[in-house]
Amino acid sequence: MKRTRMIRPFGMSRPTSSGFTSVPVHLIALIPLILAIPLWIAALRATDPIAMTDIGLMSVLPPGFYVALGLIAAGACLAFGRDSLSGFVPAAYVAAWIAIVHATPSILYGSLRYSWAWKHVGIVEYIQRTGRIDPEISSLPVYHNWPGFFGAAAVLTEAAGLSNALAIARWAPPAFEICFAAGVFLIARASTHDRRLAWLAVWFFVLANWIGQDYFSPQALAYAIWLVIIGICLWIFPEKRLFVTPVVRLAQPWRPVARTLTVIDRLTHGHVTQNGLPPLTSTQRRGLFAFATLLLAVIAVTHQLTPVMAVLTLSALALVRRRSAWSLPLLAGFFAAAWVATGAAPYASIALPEIIRNLGQPDANINANLIDPSQFSSGARLVSSTARGVTALVSGLALLGWLRWLQHRRIDLSLTLLAVAPAGVLVLNDYGGETLFRVYFFALPPLAVFIAAIVYPSIAAGRTIWQSILSFAISTVIVVGSLTAYYGHEQSNYFPPGEIAAANFLTAHAESGSLIVEGSSNYPSRHDRYEQFDYLSLVAWSRGDATAGRNAYSLADIEAQMASDDHPASYLILTRSQVAGLSLPGAASIADLRRQIEISGDFTVIFENGDATIYVLASRTPRANP
């Protein structure tokens, strides 16, 4: 007789195992993790980031790194299927994966990665230095108009006694990823009482999140808050029946229609009571609603896009909930509009015409997101293709999971709508060429739940080792692509010590009002007294179209700009990372400029190392600092 084992849903106490005490069982379950850690540490010691090629960090990571990841994945997939283990074990595996993948660059580089993170540090430094924001500032005005994230970062920096936010920003990726995982777990638990499904959903989210929006940024914070808002909405507003009996009765004269409505109602309603979160009293419900209201107000002052996503996704959820659920998207819209009309009015008055121009143009908005891969090196093309491929793969797997649920007579309307709703933002704006990434990012939590449903489509299904093997296989397929995409741009995201030294030399010696001409803005810049300098980027958009991806200035143009009396001093800085992020024609145009500079004899080198060179016009050599 086949032995069956009952699956332990959320809310049921963990049974004591017969024949074994609990602690040894948990230690055995953690063996793969314990073995992976020294492999990871050894891999870090054997990695030199300066040797990276155009496929990014994966070009220099030793095999031990991947073995460590494989052990973590194997241990995790085994642990998720054993619901007799306490939640500590799957949480430990998720945390270990996050640490290995997202903390590796922070540890290896010894400094902050990604140029935009440095710019965000500069906004925090501005607040620390001046004690205010300036919504009408000409440089990076958007951050002064949505200051929430930077104000909070300034509080943390000052409280910790740090001179700037670099140390905090460096560890932002693993910290935010842990927040994301916790938020996705809340959403998953609100959608199922099968703990295996919930943990596996978190796992697939962590694997498939290649977008890289976890760096020190308002988007990362706003996203973490959005996840919790969605979780609260799913928790406090139960789903209602889609087609109640009177509606079906009305459709009786049309039997096929009535039959179809009945079937859909059974499929969508059958799971409605599957909620793994504890039941709520009316006081708790009101308290959580008040909490969600605070969170909606906070994202309105923190980020521009996330409130729009909140309105779209909360509205989608409200469609299948009772009328009181509409209060959340209405509040989200109100807070966003109120902030745009007040705190962000200076920026909105400038940006609104362009937003209105892009409204209702999804084709144009999508095309602005798709770069022309033929302009880039073979490695960059591989990374770009892989990113598109893994996005399509994750979407395909999610569809498979959705159909698997249908096979088990379940349609989760809330998650389905949550997966589709973010696409609505494509109608609004190209968001500087990043809308497609953001749509995937905001759709990923429900997609991850659907992928997990391939393995555990119901609480009665999937009780053998084959489910763990299937989880591992799906994990491997996703990780190969997502890791390539996530680490693919690290050659341009990594700033070696020489480049940081050059940037610090510039800010230390350049007097207020100076002009800084730069190959591109992709280097550690604008992190210190950023508003006191004028910047001229020779390449407008490193990943843009052919025209914007090349140096737009002749040597004569550059000399004229630098010779102008509009600035007390002028500098030209060219670095390794500026070129690493460019298209092939763009890199060639900067290399050509360097040759012209050397031939012309019109420039003097005032700082040089293997990673960066700083020039001044020979006719305008700046005064030595006292």
Added chain:
Amino acid sequence: MSRGLGIPLAIAASGMITELLFATNAAGPLRIAVTIGFLVCGPGLAWVRLLRLLDRMTEWTLAVVASISIDVAVATALLTTGLWTPGRAIGAIIVLAIGGSMVEVGSMISSFSSKSRARRPTDEAVKRRGKAGNDYGE
């Protein structure tokens, strides 16, 4: 979920330690760990605990997000009104955290007092005992 005085008092204490470390401009990793730990967990935990949620992981998830949200709200309010100083921002957050802790402590004391009153015999019960005879010769 255990609902003792430990956590509310710990939140209040860590808030005061944060203020002390900031005011004395102490240096070192201890200041970084204590202050950032408090700002990222303390204010939110003080208020989320009032919901008396049954699930620890959910409580902590909400607590961290609530803490950072309170930091954002306070900082934004001070920046937009031109009243920003680090001391004011940190002080306001600490007051909010201690406020939440004190509300929880107050509700615990109030609940304990009600239970004590319920256990204490009423005057009527004492009179009935007196009619049956007592040790005081009344």
